[in-house]
Amino acid sequence: MTPVRFGTDGIRGVAGETITEELAAALGRALGSRYPGGTILIGRDTRESGERLSAALAAGVTAGGASPVDVGVIPTSGLAIITARDASIARAVAVTASHNPAEYNGLKVIARNGRKIPDDEERALEGEIERLLRDGAAAAMPRTTGDVAQANTAGAADASEFRQRYVAILAEAASDVAARGPVKLRAVVDAAHGAGAPYALDALTLTGAEVIPFAMGDGAINDAVGATAPAALAHEVLRKSADLGIALDGDADRCVAVDGSGTVVDGDVLIALIALDRRARGLAGSDRVVATVLTNSGVERALAAAGIRLVRTPVGDRHIAEALDGASEGFGGEKSGHLLFAERAPTGDGLLSAIELIALIARSGRSLATLASEIPLDPQIQVAVRVPQGGAERLLADPALTAAIRAATPALEASGGRLLVRASGTEPLLRVMAEGPDAELVRRAVDAVTAAAEALLRGR
Template structure:
């Protein structure tokens, strides 16, 4: 039976894969696992509950609240706020754990349930496995005054906004920004924060109706943002995803600035100010070769983790590193957050523009982005990709041709019968040719 928890909680089509019954059961099981310390100390645990604005979040949050309260957990309902806000609030008030209802950058019909432990930290696999094991077992059934209470977390947004502004290293006065809130959880917070920080703000994608989240807007659809930046003559654009844990940007010319480029800018800024621990940046194996070369040129080590923000976070925690992230714009700044925070990232990026007086285009010029292509090879046995000698020989031959001017990565999908072929090269035609040549070899050798 496949594991219920994926790389970022439990996710699926709302009311089909993610049902009321599943949400209720997960909440009851989580109460036993994540609230055990409080119960053993003779008190009721406290949990923060939040969601993004997709319509199914209303009934899923209600089911989660019911499951927690019926298990003896006091629930503070923060309503619609970003995922990183929920993580921050758990730590800020000393809650025992928290639950975020969101499917992040997915379309509106999907939804998900993410659990956070005390301190606002994502769960280790072992805790997720314990929750899953208790899903269909006996539940806690307190009676009378021992049941949990559900209350509104009245100042949730204010606490989070003050936290973001408190982390700002430089005001943003004189800069104009277009914000794309993806019709998501950032809509009620991000414009206010950037305005309070001193910027002139133009907002798009800030009219969530429950079904339009990520629909043609946000970090997965940057065309509207680029157009708005050019129309308004803004200094840059910032795009969030549905739950605002990601940040991508466009410069004043409408050119995309991805997570690797943002990491390069922030890593150099932190290093210059003596705030990049051991001069180390944590990225993933999918980050652009140009990031590593740019960091090497400034004596900054790039530590590569597996794809997935949880693996970036694990590597950061193990070494006590201060900055890490992914090309997708999911960046973690450990001095201020326990998870990716798109609003925090955007603020820090724009603050560096204000501090240096440089345009975003000038700042990201520190990194040369190598042309990159990803080819997904479907219908193959992904488990054999590391052991086939013909595939290995093909990779070696292409790597020899590339030399130091590029790289090749084969990666088995974690969820589908598919192998991802990624090639970076000095020019796009070379990258395209090599990727498709290698994809053909993989298809012939590993077809099922």
């Protein structure tokens, strides 16, 4: 049996292989046993495997002694926001693989505070899930829609009510924008055929902007659309003569922007623009911004010039959320499009981020392209090397790769640059990032490290 392990964003893999109905049922039963009599909220994105996995999960929750409420398709962040605002919810589970391709799925457990569960709870759940799978208890549980509907005592009405809470939160944020004055923006919104599709058009229209829907659920999730493939959105922005394009990922917790010329705006630039706007408005906590080790050094310089301190965390929105923990107001984000507004939500939400971006552009009276041009970034290159499962950690421990990293680092650092090599937390990838003022040195460093990694992979 393959060991069960929670990664950066829960348990993730190919549906039907790593992520099975038996696994979902075992997780449900483990949660039900830990929180007997409690409510376990379940939501999902639009993957074909999602409904079956949700049904298995709900059956397991019931068998464990808790009450599942399956709210259906909802952004992971929507599930987190609802959970954080309702003390009756013991835990929530998002059935999603976020930005990964359609054949993937995953199980992400959300704590009462709307954030990732503690590491010690993950370890305990791993052990309990493995025990249930070994004993065959998960396979024996009912998983059909009918079985789950019978077990789910909360019923469809409660599930709908939970969804409406999220809709109301989006509506409140969007209406705040509209109340400040007319929003003369034409925006294309790409929902990646994902969890944001049922919510995006209505929510963003409430800002007063003219919203043009794109990839709203009539295709495969993340298939050449969305935050990880913004070229389709860029084309649509040009075709529709729009001022702005906004792309969500599969579970709608991130937001990527395209300007009116069809240029994808670097996520680090968005962090800087939002941070500077918040500082100019004198918002509480706006003298500090949280970002990750991947955030471009150009952002740090731009923020420092405005009296804003950049606090860096490891990669992953969970680390940004932890650094903002306890703040009633505050902002943080990462290059990939996760943007966190502490006063709005405990985690990043793509639609709330889109609303904030529309508001910023409307307030400025300038185009996104003009705003973005004022944030100069250092040349930065990121490369992902595909490896076997667990291979990234083995490569990082290999003396040959360590030597390549050591050899590439001094010249880069002497020029004011830096090199970062790490294992991906969600996919079997070794990620290499280099940046600095000298583009040629940046390229050489990345090429040297990736060549060493690929040579090691060929030799195995």
